[in-house]
Amino acid sequence: MFDCILIANRGEIACRVIRTCRRLGIRTVAVYSTADADAQHVRLADEAYPIGGPRPAESYLRGDAIIEVAKRSGAQAIHPGYGFLSENTDFARACAAAGIVFIGPRPESIDAMGSKAAAKALMSQHAVPLVPGYHGEDQDPTRLADEAGRTGFPLMIKAAAGGGGKGMRIVRDAAAFADALASAQREAANAFGDTRVILERYVEHPRHIEFQVFGDTHGNIIHLNERECSAQRRYQKVLEETPSPFLDDERRTRMGVAAVAAARAVDYVGAGTVEFIVGQDGEFFFMEMNTRLQVEHPVTEETLGLDLVEWQLRVASGEPLPLTQDAIHAVGHAIEVRLYAEDPEANFLPGSGRLSALALPPVSRHVRLDGGVVAGDTVTIFYDPMIAKLIVHDRDRTQALERLREALAQTEIVGPKSNVAFLERLVRHPVVVEGRIDTGYLDRHLEEFLVGDAEPGDADYAAAATALLLADEASPHVVEADPYSPWAAADAWRLGHHGKRVVALTENGRRHEVDAHGHAGHYVLHHEGRACTVTGARFADGVLSARFDDRARRVPLVLHGDRVRLHDEQGRRWTFERSPAYAWASEEAGGARQLAAPMPGRIVLVRAQPGDVVAEGQELLVMEAMKMELALKAPRAGTIESISATQGDFVEADAILVRFAETT
Template structure:
């Protein structure tokens, strides 16, 4: 076994690899960019080395610099994690030439499977079923357009060197093809440095099911069962689970054998994932092979009781596979979701900023958290905005889903916006509960999973106000306990004053809507009023993270987080989260009516395309700019019809958030 391992990655996966190495007594070496100098993977490693600027191209993608650090630090092996250099053939080969073990497949296997086009050609030779389409070398626009017509619409454009949904577009008609191709090629060039694409017939309502495979240097290859990844938004996986609710024993065996055959075709060594498109009738087609560990590998670990990173280390050190196929026995059900800094109600716009509060459920046999940040850390603009992976395990799928709902209810994030409420609605939706989701369902029915502009019910408002009142009283009493007269009536938060009954105003805002609740009373007994609605609250208490009280005589319980800045609670059935901001009682500035005369940068990023110029007459919704931020493209569109007065953005320019990019004539 290795004694010193360098992790050529960052964030959650670097922390994940470090934990296994520490358990095995392996000395860990981290690398970090300027943006990550205080990151958790730097703090967890036994030693850490700087490798350059914050942009991936200036640091984590600098294979020469990383190899230089490996040699200087005495690393015997490099674990590439996933993303960055994990599927880079040149890097894998350079490691071998430098006498450093690459903890991954052979370069030849990465070459064969790293390109979607090459992989499809190989699978075609081995009679693995393929979706009709084009994966040839000729990438001329006219040639691709001709093959698109032959393939038929709708079809998929995919980056040949891609993964993670980058460089993928669905095209429903011939007139959309040219723009979709250009957009996919730009994103592919940015993400992978390769503009080549493949074309595939779009399978109607498909499922996405992948198989974890492992091979060793002795020629043994096995699979470790499947993962269902059909819950996707814009080809990005949102929820992953094992076992798949769709597969029966016969389908599982057939797909598992195909996955092993695909891996053996390239003499595969290490961890890999063979991904399939599965039609509604159960017919499956090879889609691609990822020659690395996947983000969703923890669900496999939880049902098999294995550490796949340990398997990677042992196989890279020349050891045989720890198990044979007949020894692989799964138990229970595991599900994973990813907590992101993003705003689902704003088209999932990625976020950045300091995590002022990061409250996650306590780890247990049923709850696992794999993260790369802690409270007080900053989600930067330069990398994927994932905060943590939340994995749950239980005896069956029904119980695992309930574990996941309970765990999500305990999550609370203050700072950048998060997708927690979106995930809560997802795991409570009938199509997920019944296991009927396909890869396009979320995109077709996204409104069903978003918070939207629905106003909170009055009982939710009164519960939120009650939580705020209890928090304030407790805070004042705690402060008074250290004062000169803790028993003074002035050291109370019940608004008591000489000559009149105390009245407080609890001011809350939700999605720019202000709510003022009048409150009388104290210590859990209140008379509340909002508009013409009244509520008598009795016996209110916050115990841990639960508010319980009698509201107009009816006992109710809410999951709640309350502090001086906000109140977050779930409605009575526990399915909808409401995150109120606490506002000053008599200070409010409405955001209604802000600009239709300009386009501003919604976040820091790079301008990749300028499609407008001064003097143009444009229509409302017309795409004027394309911006790249946090590994995705954002289309910036005209807020109204009109004439462009000025364009201050230039292609290739890096801009800060709130920069004015386009102005309209008044």
């Protein structure tokens, strides 16, 4: 076993590898970019070294700099994690040339599976089921059109060197093929510098089921059962679980045999994943092989009681696999979801910024958390905005889903927007609960998982207002030298009439005012002309209990400063922000007077200038953030008074970029 390894990655996976190494007594070396100087993986490692600027190309993709740190620190091996250099054959070869072990497969195996076309050609020689199609070298458009006709429609065009949904097009008839081919080739050229494509029969409403495989240097290769990843949005996995609710024992056995055959075809060493597309009739086909550890590997670990990172380390150091195939026995059901800084209601726009609060469910034998940030850390614009992975495990799928709902309800992220509410709706949706989801369902029915125009009910506003009233009365700024003094009560008492407090609540940009009379847990609330009598209100240990119009309710609720988060009786999450009680209209009449940056980023285009008269929705600037371009548009029609950013500027979140002249 190694004495010291370097981890050529960051965030959650770097922290994950460090934890296993610490348990095994292995010293760890981390590397970091200028954006990650205070990151958790830097703090957890035994030592850490800077390797460059914030962009991946300036740091985590610099194999030469990483190998130099490994030599300087005395690391015997490099664990690449996933992403970045994990499937880079040049880096794997450079490690070997430097006398450092690459904790991953041989470069030849990575090469063999790096091209979808070459991988399929290889699989066809080893009795691994393939989707009917064409993956030949002849890329002449006429030949491709002929092969499309032989394959049959609908079919899918895929970039041969692709991934992540880039260069993929579904074609449903021959007339649309030429245009779809040209479009896929353009996108493939931009994304991968390679226009080659493969053609495959399109499987309608497919499921995505993958098998974890493991090989060692002694010729042993086994599988560690399947993971189903059919809940996807734009080909990106959203929920992963094992065992698959779709497979029976006979199908599971056949797919396991095919997965091992695929790994054996490339003499595989280390952790890998063989991915299959599965039709509604149960027929399965090889899709691709990921020659690295997968993000969703914890669900496999939870059902098998194994540490796959430990297996990677042992295999890379020359040891045989710890178990044989007949010793692999799964217990229970495990599910993983990923907590992201993103806004599902804004087309999943990636978020960034400081995590002013991060409350996650307590870890237990049923709940696991793999994260790379803590409260106070910053989610930057330069990397994937994942906050943590939430994994649950219980005796069966029904219980695991219930554990997941409970864990999500306990999760609170304050700072950048997050996908927690989206995930809560996902795990309550019938297609997920009943195990019927296919890879395209989320994209076809996304509106079923979003809040949209839905609003909280009167009961939710009453509960939020009650919690804030109780918090006001418990505020330490009230000096209770005389508990019977009227000045010690924060109840808005006034001589000659009943005291009234106004609790202004903003939810999803909508402002609501609740008028409150009373104190000490007994109130009469008025909201939009309707009254509610609250009696016996108490808030303790995250639960508000009270009688609302004589109906007793228990409301799990989180109070963070002027922010209230609760779940209604249908399990929906609502977040309220307290705003000033008396807001004098300034913007309502003339609309917003300014345009702010939605997140930190770089301005790449300025399309307007002071004095321009613009229309509502007109594009004013374009900024680059989270590896994507965002168009910033005018919130209203008007005349631009000033623009405070120029092309190339880096701007912070909420920085005012454009001001509009006042409307007369």
